[in-house]
Amino acid sequence: MDSGDLRLLLGVAEGVDVPALAEDLGVSATTVRRRLRRLCGPGAAGWLRYSETDGYAVTDRGQAAVGPAKKAVTALDRIAGSLGVDEVSLAHVELIMAVVAAGSISRAARRLQLPQSSVSAKVSRVEERWATTLFVRDPTGVLCTAPLAKLLPQMALLEQAVARLSRSRPGDVPDGPVTVPGFELAVEIGFLGLIDALSADGLNVRQHVIDIPNRVWTRAMCQADICIYLDLPMVRLPVPADHETTVAFADPVYAFLPAGLAAGRSSVGLGELADQDWITGAVGSRNHSSVLALCRAAGFEPAVKFTSPHTMYARRLLEAGLAVALTSATFAPGPAVHAVRLAEDVEVRVTVGWRRGGTATDVAHRIVHWLRNSHVRRLSDIRPELLAEMRADPDRWPHLVEV
Structure with a gap:
């Protein structure tokens, strides 16, 4: 269950048709229909039911979920508004509330049954x-900052609404002729919308x-069914x-520079940055090793004056112009940091790996396609001139030909 499911339930309850739902959520009508089917169940087991004559309608079970769904969506929208972002993920709020309740990252990790480093x-x-x-x-755990303290009342309301929703959650039903359950995806860097897209395909x-x-x-x-990771210049991982x-x-490599x-x-050429202070990942990390190898x-x-494992801290250093660093064309943190293309012919590769001959092959290729x-969408938004240049050289950037 995510905020998209809740918005679909409310849309059907209000009589909104599929094209309008697709426009509201910014997805295709096909994706909306797939997600609507997931909210249906045998008999009255789901939030929705479907008939050829009437289309989608809310079941009694779904009607019981409408009230808490409205409260949950309202709380999510208020949290997003307070933060000044377009949308807030329900899973992100649940993670933060778990850390707040536990009082430390390590205790939250134990309760969530996840590695501390992952949390x-x-x-x-x-x-x-x-x-x-x-x-x-601090040594005893974590303390909430003032911005988080302001969000906690809405987060608490959201938590209450989700608790009520969980008691009427629809059962999962097959979506289409093939459903592949239970794949574990290990990622070095997350991609917003990927899991929703896979779920919409019944995965x-x-x-x-x-x-x-x-x-x-x-x-x-090695233990995950599929993994997504970065191959960095000069430190690519043997398979x-x-x-x-x-x-x-x-992506071509870019350099973050002071204004x-x-x-x-x-x-900018690397040699021009020889007198600058640098920021890299922790000493011995792949990022640190890659920067050393490229500069040498x-x-x-x-x-290397700063080594930061924390992205927020690194961003502040870059925004203040205290150091230079390397990144890729599409992973720049925002307009407050000045990113200029590196003159050297190097690139960062986003790689998808899976066990040879296993059942994850088809899913891995779907992930690659997504x-x-x-x-391409990201490049067209932030670097359209680079997208045009890369598409004009299909031998070097063959993945763009397929999109």
Whole structure:
């Protein structure tokens, strides 16, 4: 269950037709119909029922869910409005509330039955998505910041509404001729909308964020059915013999520069950054190793002044112009940071891997297709001139030809 399901339930209850629902949610009518079918169940078991004559209608069970669904959606919209973002994920709110209730990342991880590093990474990604620091970490656990304290009343109302909804949640039913349940997706970096898209196709895919500290596949990567990770310049990961991979998409490398240094520039050579302070990932991490290798190949040893595993902290350093760093074309954190294309011919690859000959092959290729389309949309929004340049060179950027 997510906010999209709740909005679909409310839309059907209000008599909104499928095209209008699709427009409201910003998805295709086909996707809406698939998700509506998931909300149906045998007899009165689902929130919705469907007939050829009347279309979709709300069942008695669904009618009981309308009230708490309205409260949940209202709370989500108020939280989003307070944060100044377009939309807030129900799963993100549930994660933050779990940490608040536990009082520490480690205790929340035990309750959620997840690795502490995974929960910590998820919290950092929520803070990045919301552009707000939510917790202050101290030796005893975490403390809520003032912005989070203001959100807690709406979060509590949302939690109450979700608790009521869980008692009337519709049972899952097959969606289409093929349903593949129970896939584990390990991701180094999350992609907004991927799990919703897979769910709309009738796939039960569970996602968890992983750390890849060194230059080899981790145990979590090998144990997952499918994994998504970054191949960085000069530190690409060798693929285990029993796995296969494909590059979903690749991006040219960009450099984050202070405003004065970036002014009027369309590109910058690594050698021009030899006298700058640098920020990388933690010492020994792949990001740190990649930066060292690239700079040494350009003839200098980078002055790595900051090593930050926390994206929010790194962003503040970059926004203040205190250091330079490397990124890819589509992973820049926002307009407050100046990103200029690197003159050197290097790239970052987003790679999808899965066990050779396993049942995850078809799902992996669906994920690759979704990532490629998402990449093109992102480029068209933030770097249309780069998209045109890359499409004009299909030998180097073959994934763009397929989209």
